[in-house]
Amino acid sequence: MKPFWKWGLGIAAGLIVIIIGINWYVNHRWKPRMEVKLKDLVARETGGRYQLNYDHLEVSLIGGNATATNISLTPDTLAYKGNGGTNRAADASYRVRIGRLQIKGVGLIRLLITDKVHINSIVIDTPSVQLIRHRQPDKDTTTVDTTSERFIENLAKTLTGTQVNRIELNGGQFEMMDDSSAMDIRIPHIDFAIQDLRIDSASLRDTTRLYYAKAIQLDVNSIDFLQPDSLYRLQVGLLHFQTDTRELFLHNLRYGLTVSKAEFYRRVRLAKDIADIAISRIAMNDVNLASWVKTETIAASTLRIDSGEIAIYKDKTQPNPPTDKIGKSPHQQLLRMKQRVALDSVLINALDINFTEVSDKTAKAGTVTFEETAGLMQNVTNDSLALARNRFLQFNATSRVMGAGDLTVEFRFDLLDSLGAHTYQAKVGAMDGKPFNRMLTPQMNVEIERADIQTMTFEMEADDSHTSGTLQFDYKNLKVNMLRENEAGETSRKSLVSFFVNRFLVNDSNPDANGVYHQGNVHLVRDPTYSFFKMIWHSIREGTKQCIGLGDG
Numbered sequence: 001m002k003p004f005w006k007w008g009l010g011i012a013a014g015l016i017v018i019i020i021g022i023n024w025y026v027n028h029r030w031k032p033r034m035e036v037k038l039k040d041l042v043a044r045e046t047g048g049r050y051q052l053n054y055d056h057l058e059v060s061l062i063g064g065n066a067t068a069t070n071i072s073l074t075p076d077t078l079a080y081k082g083n084g085g086t087n088r089a090a091d092a093s094y095r096v097r098i099g100r101l102q103i104k105g106v107g108l109i110r111l112l113i114t115d116k117v118h119i120n121s122i123v124i125d126t127p128s129v130q131l132i133r134h135r136q137p138d139k140d141t142t143t144v145d146t147t148s149e150r151f152i153e154n155l156a157k158t159l160t161g162t163q164v165n166r167i168e169l170n171g172g173q174f175e176m177m178d179d180s181s182a183m184d185i186r187i188p189h190i191d192f193a194i195q196d197l198r199i200d201s202a203s204l205r206d207t208t209r210l211y212y213a214k215a216i217q218l219d220v221n222s223i224d225f226l227q228p229d230s231l232y233r234l235q236v237g238l239l240h241f242q243t244d245t246r247e248l249f250l251h252n253l254r255y256g257l258t259v260s261k262a263e264f265y266r267r268v269r270l271a272k273d274i275a276d277i278a279i280s281r282i283a284m285n286d287v288n289l290a291s292w293v294k295t296e297t298i299a300a301s302t303l304r305i306d307s308g309e310i311a312i313y314k315d316k317t318q319p320n321p322p323t324d325k326i327g328k329s330p331h332q333q334l335l336r337m338k339q340r341v342a343l344d345s346v347l348i349n350a351l352d353i354n355f356t357e358v359s360d361k362t363a364k365a366g367t368v369t370f371e372e373t374a375g376l377m378q379n380v381t382n383d384s385l386a387l388a389r390n391r392f393l394q395f396n397a398t399s400r401v402m403g404a405g406d407l408t409v410e411f412r413f414d415l416l417d418s419l420g421a422h423t424y425q426a427k428v429g430a431m432d433g434k435p436f437n438r439m440l441t442p443q444m445n446v447e448i449e450r451a452d453i454q455t456m457t458f459e460m461e462a463d464d465s466h467t468s469g470t471l472q473f474d475y476k477n478l479k480v481n482m483l484r485e486n487e488a489g490e491t492s493r494k495s496l497v498s499f500f501v502n503r504f505l506v507n508d509s510n511p512d513a514n515g516v517y518h519q520g521n522v523h524l525v526r527d528p529t530y531s532f533f534k535m536i537w538h539s540i541r542e543g544t545k546q547c548i549g550l551g552d553g
Helices: 004-045 108-114 147-158 201-205 261-268 289-295 330-336 384-389 434-444 495-505 532-548
Strands: 050-053 056-060 065-075 092-104 118-133 163-178 184-198 213-220 223-226 232-236 239-242 247-257 274-287 298-315 341-358 365-381 392-401 405-414 422-428 446-462 466-485 491-493 519-525
Touching: 261 298, 289 298, 365 384, 365 434, 434 446, 446 519, 446 532, 466 495, 466 532, 519 532
Parallel strands: 118 163, 298 341
Antiparallel strands: 050 065, 056 065, 065 092, 092 118, 163 184, 184 213, 184 223, 213 239, 223 232, 232 247, 239 247, 247 274, 274 298, 341 365, 365 392, 392 405, 405 422, 422 446, 446 466, 466 491, 466 519
């Protein structure tokens, strides 16, 4: 009788020959049939609108591996045409290309025994996706294109029970355009990694996972977004998102005009605000994945905004039709957001903020600046469960007003009040008053010659209907000049008018020369056309006028 090891060697050799034979059959006979069926599947599930093509497909049953190169999913232009050349309505079309797709370590024995797919890794090299949105001329009669959504839903059902240890996407590109506007989004380089993907109902409900995955890491080198009207562009530098550390951060955010201010107003023909924003770093820490899985709420313990500048510009010489601003305060806009948000705190650090307005009377630009702004917002949310626990949004901040005086401010917003109730109080420390000329002189042809500001404090209560409160302004040696402007745009002092204003109208100090202290008592009914910030400025101006003797105290 032959030794046992010879029988074992013979059986093993036979199995190898069988596997090699099957592998040859798969690659030379079964693979062409599979290619036809795969292409037919894609065409059927997309309503015949897309074609699947690739240069080469290699399958190895021995290793459980498959590799495809130069894969493309492209629209079938003939299928997009109906009878007589009429375009069949589609919301969007796609072009997908993949340099190489590798699937490694498919568990064939497990597949045969359990009918479930287990894959060691999937690697997608240099993929590119181009999405083009199409304008629908008649929304009432257009048939909405749902083939893409149906394809994805069917794919998820087909892959139920699938487990993949790791998925990598290397060097991806994405672009989205709109054929009816200038809108364009470009992401030139994307790296993406998924760990432990399990497609089943339990994984979908697992709040420690995100979209079936135990861990996801996304790295993007830049994002470029051109708005549909082509007037603004948003640019973002490095973006990183990682679910196991629950962090998201991005660098070098920039949002600004693509045209000059003059061209902007020539196009919009309204006195709209122009925003120019540059932020060095934005980070979200301790992201709550469970909140997103359960209710699609963006929740985190902290959002940090570090170092940057926000500039707002408005030309009031442009047409400025009155619009109703009631119910449009910042906290009311937060409540109206469709996206649910629940942020425990928002930290702001080293932010320079400036507001510039061109006067409709003088046609000159006045500017107010707040340098080195730092602040803390707490309970930034529109989530009903979070609001049931705490209905107030608190915002405390410090800054250097006009680069000269220390400012502290506290806001408290009642997020459940139907009239948008809020309070604010602030204090400005000792400073020279002349830096305020950057705002006063262009706007009002008034110049502060000297003013020793000791302190200004105010406390206000406000809502959609009114503002009331007190303002205290302690100062010494106030002297102002009333100015005139000649045809060349040069200004000069109105000596006689300035003398009478300083001698008879304005208190040169508070307390005044008679020892009387003047306090501003503010009681204002809100003009519906006044914005939230204009109402704050109006309240401060009214209180200040009373303190310097230009209003009823």
